[in-house]
Amino acid sequence: MKYCSCCGSPVSLKIPAGDNRERHVCDHCGQIHYQNPRIISGCLPVHGDKVLLCRRAIEPRYGYWTLPAGYMENGETTEEAALRETREEARAEVVLRQLYTLTSIIHVNQVQLIYLADLPEPRFGSSEETLETRLFSEEEIPWDRLAFTTIRNALRFYFADRAGKEPEFPLRHIALSPEQDDLVLIR
């Protein structure tokens, strides 16, 4: 950020009165421009013993597999965002079961929410953002072709939790730092 979005004048980094960290402050009108983490909301769609993955048609991670998820928009709930992204990216209609992973991705200022969801009918498709969409059994998961650490974590937790005698799916709180994010291609 170089210019004030209210008046177009240059901004400077300053600690505003009563604050304790640097913000972009307009040199002319005084407006303080806060920058905060953004929310990514998505689904882990389950159909029988399989899960639905999408192969990305966009950068970053073009060609890698992911769960349907994307930025939450103004004017919607976190659940609505998850359903909308699943519709847009996987052309699938799911029923949300519960919030399953909440990941603070510290170095990119994102919080990712993944909902466990049921895909009642095996209907899905590709889209502008997705080269192909497919159901995978646990054995078929392309662990070395997953797009993001957060996706690998959600899938890993899911198969582990599902393997329990009386399966339970507790909410998983995860903090990702850059070091951990290097694991993106390792199971």
Place this chain on the structure above:
Amino acid sequence: MKYCSCCGSPVSLKIPAGDNRERHVCDHCGQIHYQNPRIISGCLPVHGDKVLLCRRAIEPRYGYWTLPAGYMENGETTEEAALRETREEARAEVVLRQLYTLTSIIHVNQVQLIYLADLPEPRFGSSEETLETRLFSEEEIPWDRLAFTTIRNALRFYFADRAGKEPEFPLRHIALSPEQDDLVLIR
């Protein structure tokens, strides 16, 4: 938003190629400025059979009671944000137990996370943002002097869940729209 924060030129509302909703787009450099919901993270601190509330020293809702909570900053996790706000607003050190409420406040583009937390020692205080901080038993809660619907909901759920024979505190997913928000001062 009237001006581009990258180059200072005027922006216009347009639907970018491949998108399906209006964004602020720079007329000069083409930068697309996305606007997304912000996260508020905070705590419901419990000490014995009492909960800790703060009386606001700032607008909005000056003088009304609230739970310690505030905007999540870049570079921290949702849990760190909750602990920091509790430290800043209530001068209290708590131990997080679990995520308890997740509220999408649709009309103001916020997602509020409230963590159930233990306050091991009854040490707390006022701050620049807080006129006074105090422990309340259920009977003492100032229901008609609570600052926000989200706070009232968290407290209401907490006392209801606590009253169970074997208390359980499931994550509460809440969607708040303007109509429901009118209930702010009604129990």
